[in-house]
Amino acid sequence: MPMVAPENRTERRERPRPAIIVAITLPVLLAVVVASIAIVVRILGVDGADTAPPAETGPLAVAPVDAPDAGTSECTALLGAVPAELPGADEPLPTRPLSAPAPAGVRAWVAAPRPVVLRCGLPRPVELTPTSPLIEINGVNWLQLPDDAPEPVVSSYVAVDRPVYVVLTAPSSVGSGPLQAVSDAVRATLPATPIAVR
8 A cells, every 4th residue: 555645734824814904003103103292292291281480579688788878869760660561472461559668769670580670779780882782772772791600590680871870681581572661661751871881
């Protein structure tokens, strides 16, 4: 009786169908993308809500500085003419009260991350020279004081063509509205004078 060789059977494995691959891969890929977005959002602090701390509205403690002309009639007139609200980048900036004892010649407004502060009657700025670049805003010449910080949070400007020196310090986040509004008040109450350079 002849021997019959066993059939040479090769096991054939079926390849997974494309629909099954997509059904498995797509949820895994989606989970990785969602997790990556969550990590980036957490690192950057972007969670759909305003993460910046709210602006402080309580009384502001203002450090006294040398302000020999703060009690003059010019400063009194200016402080009486500045508006109760200054225009901000997104919304008006209301007046912020000052802690007692408040120095003469000072007003403040609520803003973040720092308040807007106006000081009147300060001494002539040492930064003012014959070659200082000035900015004219609404008829008032301002000297921007230098800030050595890589990314300054606030900017300070000195009105240099009036009988008293006026300094406005404001965070860059509020835009140019406060400087424009204060310029209007300065122009309306303080007469223009020659700029006293060295």
